[in-house]
Each structure stands twice: as C-alpha cells, then as structure tokens.
Amino acid sequence: MELLYLNTLQSFLLVEGNRLGQTVQELNNIYQTELNVFLEFGNGADILEPAQRTSVPTLWIRNPENQKVLKGNFSSSSLTILYLEDEHLDRGLHYLVNWLWEYNHLQVLIFFNGGSYDKLIQIFRRCFNEGLVNILVMLLDSEALYTFMPYQGLTILNFKSVKEFYDHSQKKIDFNGYNITSGLIIAGAPRCFSFRDRQNRLILSGYMLRMIVDFTNHFNGSLKLINVVTVNDALELLANRTIDLFPFLIRPLESFSMTNILYLENAGLLVPTSRPLPNWVYLIRPYAFDTWIAWLIMLVYCSVALRIFSRGQISLSDAFLKVLRLVMFLSGSRDMGTRPTTRRLFFFLILTASGFILNNLYLAQLSGNSAAGLHEKQINSWKDLDKFDGVWPLIDVDITTTEKLIPDRTELLKRMVLTSEANVDLYRRNLNTSCIHSAYFDRLEFSLYQQKFLRLPILRKFPHILYQQPLQTSAAFGRPYLQLFNRFVRKIFESGIHLKMKDDAYRHGIQSGLLNFAFRDRHLEVKSNDVEYYYLIAGLWFCGLTLATVCFLAELLIGSIKIDVTIYHVKRNS
Structure with missing residues (x-):
C-alpha cells in the first residue's frame, strides 16, 4: 500500500514537473530568455528536475543561506522560477526581492507548493510593494495560471495558458488613479520648474518633468509634487522612498535606481565673450609696432636728408612736412627746395612710390578691420582660462566631482567658490x-x-x-512601473517630442520670468559724436603741437647763436 502511494505521488510530482517545464519552455519562447534561474525553498527536486530539461542554460540555487543578487551577463534576459513551500513563504519572497533588486521588471514564475488560494493575495501584495509586477503563480493542485492586476486593488486573474497570459499583458495598463510622487527642485530649469500664468493656473514645465506628467496622464495616474530645496535633500528622499521620481540630472548612486540612458549630456563652461576694442585702436592696428617705428625713422631720416640737400634753404620743420606730405601720397609742393636736380627728383620718386604703397596698405587694413571688427582675445584654451580673473561658483556636490575629474587644473580649481544652488542658477541666468x-x-x-x-x-x-553624464531620471528602488516608464520615455525621445519639450521649456522660461530679453550690450549702443572717436586724433594733434613747439624753440636757439669770426692779416717784411 505504501509503495502504491509512493508511486502515485511520484507520478503526480512528475506530471507537475512536466507541467512546470512546459510553462517554462513557453515563457522562454515568448520572452526569448537566455538564462533560467531556479530558486528552491523547500524540497522540490522531484518537480524542478523535469522542468530543467530545456535548451536554455540553467542556474539552480537550493535553499540558499547567503543572499545573492542577479548581475552580470544575461541578467536582463533571464527568467526566475521560484519553488516555494508554505513554511518558507516569507524567506523565499524576501530572497526573491533581493535577488531581483535591480531587475524587478523581469518575468517571475512561482510554483507554490502546499499553499492555498488565499495566500495568493499575500504573495501578490508583497511582490507589488517591492516593484515586482510580472508575476505568474502555479499551484500544485490547480491547472490555472494566476497573476494580478497591480493598479486596481490587486485583483487576482487566472488564465488557462501562457499565451492567454501574454495577450493580456500586452494590453494598455490603467493606473486607475495610482499615485506617483515626484520631487520638484526650486532651481531646476529647464528640466523641472513650475509657475503661475496670468490666469493663476499652475503650469508644470521642464522637459524631464513633462515626461513624468505625460506618463502619468497617459496611464490614468495621479501626480503628487514635493518641493525640494537642494539636490542633497532629493537624494535623501529618494533613498527613503519618499519620492518615486526626481526629474533632475544627477550622478548614479547605490541608494536609488536610474532609468534607461537616452544619450550622453556634456558638461561644460560659460565664459565671457571677447569685448570689442575701442574705436581709436582701429587707427593704429593696420600696422604692427615695428612698422610704425620704421615709418617714423624714415620720416626723420628723409627730413634731415631733404634739409641737407637743400643746403639750408628750407627749415627742418618745413622739410618734415614736405616728406610727410609725399609719404601720405598727397600733392607735393611747387618745388623741393632750390633748383631741381637729379638727386631731388630721385628723392621725390622714392617717397611718392613708398607713400602710395604705405597709404593703400593702411587704408585696406583699416577698411578690413572696420568691416570685421576688432575684439579682445577669446578664451579658447585652458591656458586662457587660467588667466581669467573671475571666480567659479559651485555647489558642494559639484566641487567634489570637479576635483576628481580635473585634478591637474590647479589654477582653475583655486577659483572655485562654494555657493548655494539658487545663487549659482541666478548668476548663470543673469x-x-x-x-x-x-x-x-x-x-x-x-x-x-x-x-x-x-x-x-x-x-x-x-x-x-x-x-x-548619461541623461537618466532618478527613481526610488522598487517602483513597479519603472520599465513601463522606460519604454514610454524611449518613444518620446525617438519620436522627437523630447525636442519639442525643450522648446516649450524655453518658452515657459520667458513666460515665467526666469529668462528675459532685456539684456543690452553697451559696446553696441550707438553713440553719436562720442568723445572716444577723437582720442587718437587728439593725441596726434597734441604730439604734433609738441613737436612743432620743440622745432620752433630749436630754430630760435639756432638763430640766436652768432658766431663772430675775426680775420687777422699778417704783413710780412720783405
């Protein structure tokens, strides 16, 4: 009699094992899994052994004492099969939650041995609270497959086949007013911010916040916002699961999870644009400094030479003006001193030709500079940035990150100043x-x-x-809709709606007063008859007046000097 009972029990377990194996095989085919993980809590070898006869690689963990976590290759394409007996219910579910700590969106098949139908509510509620929603349960004495509606009061559903379960899972999910809590940082534009319009309506803007708002509206959920002052406050709220999502770009930490990566966002700097040079600089920039020196030396040399050639018939100042007139390619005087000679003609031709070249070169350079504009040197390299005398306001988190990323920029790191997040955002927007x-x-x-x-x-x-930095949304651990949110955001990004959300954030920034177009560049303001235009002319006039005064005094001094020459005649006695 006992042998008959054992044979009957063994046959029954074999049938259940085959049924479990068939279910596993169908799930593998539908979800294209690459790894089957069997977690055994109890004595389920007779049932699990037939279920492992599949073409998919298998990992079998029997009554583990130490907690293991699913990570590494094939983790994102794995199927977890949990064999669970009633006496190991709490321990098995606790292990399952920690096992899928970072992969709570994966499919889970639970074979519940010895448990009643009433225990299903306890299993489903525990799994939903930990973010596990893709749960399929098999009972030992039932042919049906059980799952639950996660957002409608945990309604238990039963299906006759895996195909029927899969078809139901592809239907649109209705949150039925399920609450999603999001953090809203004060200085979060253009990612997340809010304001009141002229009709006193609350406008939620920011391209990351709009993803959460549209996701909640699309699936008929409700959104609750919690104001956050600093990023550190948001990190604490994420760690203790006070908020579910935080629409802000932060570095991943172990205390919360992250959504899928959309793209890599660059972090950079804003530096002042080079300012236009004063107007009087345009008059001296066509020639380099050494060219101006050579030009002045030529003027002095030719003036002295012309006075010598004239044998003192013209003064030094008159010679200087005649040479300057020729060099500037102006009409010459009626004569070059006394009677025209070959040397004076050659001198005239040389000055006229050089004046033509220098004058046209100067005018060409001047017109080019006037059209293009002259500016100060741009800050284009790290060395240029080291010479900039401004400060670098940063929050405490960014100071720590920057010191690790660019430790070799010692001069730049010395300019960092600890500043509040509100002031950092204010300085940047101003x-x-x-x-x-x-x-x-x-x-x-x-x-x-x-x-x-x-x-x-x-x-x-x-x-x-x-x-x-990867563009991701921070999320608390155990959110049951996280994978659904990932798919929704991916569709927004691929369809181009993400760019439209960014444009809306700019428009709302103007509407809310965060941005304005009232900035004016004082260097581009029209200033008629500005004194700055006459700086160089006044300088040249003063230099010319000074030079003329010096020449006049020199000529007076030369004219006042009289040399008396006495000639003595000596008579010779013959």
Whole structure:
C-alpha cells in the first residue's frame, strides 16, 4: 500500500514537473530568455528536475543561506522560477526581492507548493510593494495560471495558458488613479520648474518633468509634487522612498535606481565673450609696432636728408612736412627746395612710390578691420582660462566631482567658490561676466537663450567639455512601473517630442520670468559724436603741437647763436 502511494505521488510530482517545464519552455519562447534561474525553498527536486530539461542554460540555487543578487551577463534576459513551500513563504519572497533588486521588471514564475488560494493575495501584495509586477503563480493542485492586476486593488486573474497570459499583458495598463510622487527642485530649469500664468493656473514645465506628467496622464495616474530645496535633500528622499521620481540630472548612486540612458549630456563652461576694442585702436592696428617705428625713422631720416640737400634753404620743420606730405601720397609742393636736380627728383620718386604703397596698405587694413571688427582675445584654451580673473561658483556636490575629474587644473580649481544652488542658477541666468559658469549643456543653452536677439553675445560656451553624464531620471528602488516608464520615455525621445519639450521649456522660461530679453550690450549702443572717436586724433594733434613747439624753440636757439669770426692779416717784411 505504501509503495502504491509512493508511486502515485511520484507520478503526480512528475506530471507537475512536466507541467512546470512546459510553462517554462513557453515563457522562454515568448520572452526569448537566455538564462533560467531556479530558486528552491523547500524540497522540490522531484518537480524542478523535469522542468530543467530545456535548451536554455540553467542556474539552480537550493535553499540558499547567503543572499545573492542577479548581475552580470544575461541578467536582463533571464527568467526566475521560484519553488516555494508554505513554511518558507516569507524567506523565499524576501530572497526573491533581493535577488531581483535591480531587475524587478523581469518575468517571475512561482510554483507554490502546499499553499492555498488565499495566500495568493499575500504573495501578490508583497511582490507589488517591492516593484515586482510580472508575476505568474502555479499551484500544485490547480491547472490555472494566476497573476494580478497591480493598479486596481490587486485583483487576482487566472488564465488557462501562457499565451492567454501574454495577450493580456500586452494590453494598455490603467493606473486607475495610482499615485506617483515626484520631487520638484526650486532651481531646476529647464528640466523641472513650475509657475503661475496670468490666469493663476499652475503650469508644470521642464522637459524631464513633462515626461513624468505625460506618463502619468497617459496611464490614468495621479501626480503628487514635493518641493525640494537642494539636490542633497532629493537624494535623501529618494533613498527613503519618499519620492518615486526626481526629474533632475544627477550622478548614479547605490541608494536609488536610474532609468534607461537616452544619450550622453556634456558638461561644460560659460565664459565671457571677447569685448570689442575701442574705436581709436582701429587707427593704429593696420600696422604692427615695428612698422610704425620704421615709418617714423624714415620720416626723420628723409627730413634731415631733404634739409641737407637743400643746403639750408628750407627749415627742418618745413622739410618734415614736405616728406610727410609725399609719404601720405598727397600733392607735393611747387618745388623741393632750390633748383631741381637729379638727386631731388630721385628723392621725390622714392617717397611718392613708398607713400602710395604705405597709404593703400593702411587704408585696406583699416577698411578690413572696420568691416570685421576688432575684439579682445577669446578664451579658447585652458591656458586662457587660467588667466581669467573671475571666480567659479559651485555647489558642494559639484566641487567634489570637479576635483576628481580635473585634478591637474590647479589654477582653475583655486577659483572655485562654494555657493548655494539658487545663487549659482541666478548668476548663470543673469549672464554675469565676472564669473565662470559650469553646468550641463541643457542648462547652459537655457541661459544662453536670452542672447537670441543680441548681435554680440555676452557669454559663450567654452570649446572644451569637462565630462559627460548619461541623461537618466532618478527613481526610488522598487517602483513597479519603472520599465513601463522606460519604454514610454524611449518613444518620446525617438519620436522627437523630447525636442519639442525643450522648446516649450524655453518658452515657459520667458513666460515665467526666469529668462528675459532685456539684456543690452553697451559696446553696441550707438553713440553719436562720442568723445572716444577723437582720442587718437587728439593725441596726434597734441604730439604734433609738441613737436612743432620743440622745432620752433630749436630754430630760435639756432638763430640766436652768432658766431663772430675775426680775420687777422699778417704783413710780412720783405
């Protein structure tokens, strides 16, 4: 009798094992899994051994004492099969939650041996609270497959086949008012910010926040916002699961999870744009300094030579003016002194030809500089940035990160100043030229949007990036909709709606007052008859007056000197 009972029990377990194996095989075919992981809590070898006869690689963990976590190759394409007996219910579910700590979206098949139908609510509620929603349960004495509706009061559903379960899982999910809590940082534009419009309606803007809002509306959920002052406060709220999502670009930490990566966002700097040089500089820039010196030496030399050639018939100042007139390619005087000679004619031709070349070269350079404009040297390299005398305001988190990423930029690191997040954002949006501004490119471009209608920008992006950061949304561990959110965001990004959300953030930035177009460049303001235009002319006039005075005094001094010559005649006695 006992032998008959054992044979019957063994046959029954074999049938259940085959049924479990068939279910595993169908799930492998549907989800294209690459690894089957069997977690055994109890004595289920007779059932699990037939279920492992599949073409997919298998990992069997029997009554583990130490917790293991799913990581590494094939983790994202694995199927977890949990054999669970009633007496090991809590321990098995606890192990399962930690096993899928970072992969709670994966499919889980639970074979519940010895448990009743009433225990299914306990299993499903525990799994849903930990973010496990793709749960399929098999009972020992039932042919049905059980799962649950996660967002509608944990309604238990049963299916006759895996195909029926899969078809149901592809239907649109209805959150049925399920609450999602998101953090809203004060200085979060253009990623997340809010304001009141003229009709006193609350407008939620920012391209990362709009993803969460649209996701909640699409699946009929509800959204709750919690104001966050600093990033550190948000990190604490994520760690203790007070908030579910935080629409802000931060570095991944072990205390919370991250959504899928959309792209790599660059982190860079904003530096002041080179300012236009004063107007009087345009008059001296056509020639280099050594050219001006050579030109002056030539004037002096030719003036002295002309006076010598004239044998004192013209004064030194008159000779200087005649030479200057020829060099500037102006009409010459009626004569070059006394009677025209071959030397004077040659002298005239040389000065006229050189004057023609120098004058046209000067005018060509001057017109080119006037058309293109002359500016100070741009900050294009790290050496140029080291010479900049401005400070670098940063929050405490960014200071620590920057010191690790660019430890060799000692001169630049000395300029870092600990500043609150609100002030860092305020300085950047005010386009403060006395500071170096650093942020990810989305925030830099948000601030630079205010320069859209400026002919000459006030700030510009530094041509070298600091580092790159994956664009992800931070999420608390155990959120059951995380994989659904990943798919939704991916579709938004691939369809181009993401770019439209960024454009809306710029428009809302103007509407909310965070951005404005009131910036004016004082260097481009029209100043009629500005005194600056006459600086060089006044300088030349003063130099000429001084030189004329010196020449006049020299001529007076020369004229006042009289040399008395006495000639004595000596008579010779013959």
